[in-house]
Amino acid sequence: MQIRYQSTIDDVAPEAIHGFFVGWADPPGPATVLRMFDASTHSRPALDGDRLVGHVRAISDGFYPAFLPELEVLPDYRGLSIGTTLPTKRLDDLAGFYSIDGACGEELVNRRLEFTRDNGMMIRTYQNQAG
Numbered sequence: 449m450q451i452r453y454q455s456t457i458d459d460v461a462p463e464a465i466h467g468f469f470v471g472w473a474d475p476p477g478p479a480t481v482l483r484m485f486d487a488s489t490h491s492r493p494a495l496d497g498d499r500l501v502g503h504v505r506a507i508s509d510g511f512y513p514a515f516l517p518e519l520e521v522l523p524d525y526r527g528l529s530i531g532t533t534l535p536t537k538r539l540d541d542l543a544g545f546y547s548i549d550g551a552c553g554e555e556l557v558n559r560r561l562e563f564t565r566d567n568g569m570m571i572r573t574y575q576n577q578a579g
Contacts, residue, residue, distance in 0.1 A: 451530060452495045453537055457485040457503070460493055465500045468520045472577060480579030490514070492538050494521070494530050501525045504534040506542060514542050516550035535561055 462478040469475035476484065485491045485505060494502035502521040508514035516538065521530045539561065542548050551568055 449496055451501065451525075451528065451533075453533065454493050454495065455491075455541070457482070457491045457493045457500075460495070460500050461498065464495075464498050467522045468500075468503075470523055473574065474578040476577070476579040483579065484517075490538065490541055492534055492541070494525075494534055496525070502530040502534055504538045506538060506548075508542070508545070512545060513547045513549065514545050516548065519550075519552075532561070 460482075462482060465478040465481050468481065485493075485503075487507075488505040489508045489510060490506035492504050493500055502519075502525060504516060504519045506514045506516050516535065519531060519535055521534075539548065549568075550563065551570060
C-alpha cells in the first residue's frame with residue numbers, strides 16, 4: 449500500500465469512490481461526491497492505487513475565509529496518518545488566508561493541527577443528505 453496525495457480530484461473515477469460517510473442514514477453516492485468536489489474551490493484526495501481512500505475539501509472565496517466541510521478516511525485506512533496528512537496539506541494550500549474553519553464532532557477534534565474551539569451554528573436538512 450502506497451498512499452498518494454493529489455491536489456485535485458480530476459482523474460478519480462466514480463467507481464473508485466465508495467465506503468465513505470460511515471454511519472450516515474443516507475450517504476452521498478459517488479456521483480454526488482464528485483459534484484461536491486467539482487463545486488469546491490480546493491480538493492485534496494488520498495489514493496491507494498486508483499481507489500479514493502481519503503479526502504478533504506475546502507470552500508472559499510479564494511483568499512480570505514475557507515471552510516472545511518468534511519475530512520473523510522475509509523475505515524480500513526484509519527490509523528495510517530491520512531487523517532492528519534490530508535488537512536495538513538490542505539492548510540499548507542490555504543496559508544495566508546485570514547480564517548480556516550471546520551466543524552466536527554467532539555471525538556474528531558484534532559488538536560495537533562492547531563485549530564481552536566469556538567462557537568458555531570449549523571442547520572442540517574437530513575432529507576437532503578444524499579445530495
